[in-house]
Amino acid sequence: MAASVTAALLIIGDEILSGRTKDKNIGYVAEYLTGIGIDLREVRIVPDEEEEIVAAVNALRSRYTYLFTTGGIGPTHDDITADAVAKAFGVGIRHDPRAVAMLQERYPPHELNEARMRMARIPDGADLIDNPISKAPGFRIGNVFVMAGVPAIMQVMLDAIGPTLETGDRMISRIVEAEGLAEGHYAEGLAAIAAAEGRVSIGSYPSFSASGFRNQIVVRGKDAAAVDATVHAIRELLGRLRGDRNPL
Template identity: 60%
Template sequence: MSEIVTAGILVIGDEILSGRTKDKNIGFIAEYLTNIGIDLKEVRVVADEESDIIAALDALRHRYDYVFTTGGIGPTHDDITADAVAKAFGVGIDHHPEVVARFKERWSEQDLNEARLRMARIPDGADLIQSATILAPGFKIGNVIVMAGVPTIMQAMMDIVAPKLKSGVRMLSESVRANAREGDVGGPLREIAKAHPDTVIGSYPFLDDEKKPNTNLVVRSRDPEKLAAAMNAVKEMLAGLNVTTR
């Protein structure tokens, strides 16, 4: 079996922590990574504080194969992600000539002010993440992928960088509706999990159409045979509770 590839996400921005902006990137990245065989292990959210960004970035990049950051690469004074990443890697940062050239094609000399030029500052040695439709690029340095906070731009950047990432065996999953309360299946589900250590089994309570408590059971594994065995055990357990699986 191929190695397991792991990742963390670092969301940067005071506006996320204040609630002014509702994050729309974590779920997208999580699903994207799952689909390409990368396990998301951790998400952190930090303010626009250089020391906090560096500390979180160092913790994540030394723990996981990849770190995806979102936010803080725009034109304003609090967009300090690029500078923080450069300091974390101990490299310099300067205006990237290729990016500056693109900006000059877009803006007049008068409009290409200091604020807009901030978006052209890239840490030394980083690879650009850009396309014809992305004006201000993201970048990749080491195992860190730095992307925009704007969801549509971030999603375009993910499409660009994803083919270059290593990946492992995809996590497979199957789900079944228990038609039982979570507390009814908790005990036997624990025993099934112990008997099938190469699977991950989760229970997710919800209210059904009749506003009654119900539970979805999800089994995950990279091995299809082990997934099937564990799911069969779950269904047998539910049958013993005299419930219908659907």
């Protein structure tokens, strides 16, 4: 069996659920983790409510190798992620001297007010995640990584923690173009191929453009031989359906 390291992503924020802010982090995190050999298995979005955050953190951190969170670590009253994570782990939270020093690099003393000092409140026992953009750090506690919601800051935090992560075998992804065939034509045969090969996942993804429908079949797996065999079987299926003399 291929080694598997799994992860979940928890998006925190009323503004995401209301539609006011369009999330840009899910796709980035998914692609980043896939690229280094971590399987993103679940994404949740919760409001800025302590009970909801605590419940989600405890459920996801116990289910997966890693949990990544974004959002809710700023200076305003509704930025409650750090407090909720501390509660989930049953630890205290305080102004961390290391985080205070980071903020002091950015703000002169007269601008480092009570609101900004909220960004230095870190759960006891947590390690800090560097933030070279705005200095306010994220943190890691246990298998949970707490990052900013601002995409540019989240991305540099992810770059900082990436080298510290345990990784598994990388996912192999192959695309087969189902040119000239609608999904209804190949669905039954594709299901049979999927049932016969349990080491890969197969998805069919239609799209529409000015030139008409385009169907792509994507084969994903960690066993190269299984992926290649499945791609071969799919091409044979499509060729038969088109009546190709040489389906390959």
